Amino acid sequence: MSARRIAVLAATAAAVSLPLLSAPAATAAPQSVATAVPASSCTANPYLPWAVHGTNAVTIRSKATTHSTALGVLYKSHKFKVHSWTKGAKWVNITDKNTGVRGWVSGKYVYRDVKMCLD
Numbered sequence: 532m533s534a535r536r537i538a539v540l541a542a543t544a545a546a547v548s549l550p551l552l553s554a555p556a557a558t559a560a561p562q563s564v565a566t567a568v569p570a571s572s573c574t575a576n577p578y579l580p581w582a583v584h585g586t587n588a589v590t591i592r593s594k595a596t597t598h599s600t601a602l603g604v605l606y607k608s609h610k611f612k613v614h615s616w617t618k619g620a621k622w623v624n625i626t627d628k629n630t631g632v633r634g635w636v637s638g639k640y641v642y643r644d645v646k647m648c649l650d
Contacts, residue, residue: 622637
């Protein structure tokens with residue numbers, strides 16, 4: 532290895548290790564999860580609001596089946612009200628607040644996320 536290459540490697544190693552050696556030690560204790568988020572806020576209502584997931588738009592249908600008449604389109608940006616859902620939430624009955632169209636949308640794309648509560 533040439534003397535120039537050795538000098539460059541030594542200078543690089545010194546430059547990288549210098550910030551690590553001169554960094555101040557952490558003195559503050561980490562904030563615990565229990566004080567960061569009250570447990571009651573997570574377990575009292577673990578569900579997030581209904582939303583459109585995985586696509587930008589979902590077809591609103593007259594019945595809870597893909598073979599029924601399409602009444603409109605529920606876009607991801609639209610607000611909507613949920614009235615009911617089928618067993619297993621395979622279909623969700625909604626009213627699109629932007630257009631006023633009421634019908635069924637696939638529960639595959641319209642559902643509520645759940646908060647993850649950690650102890």
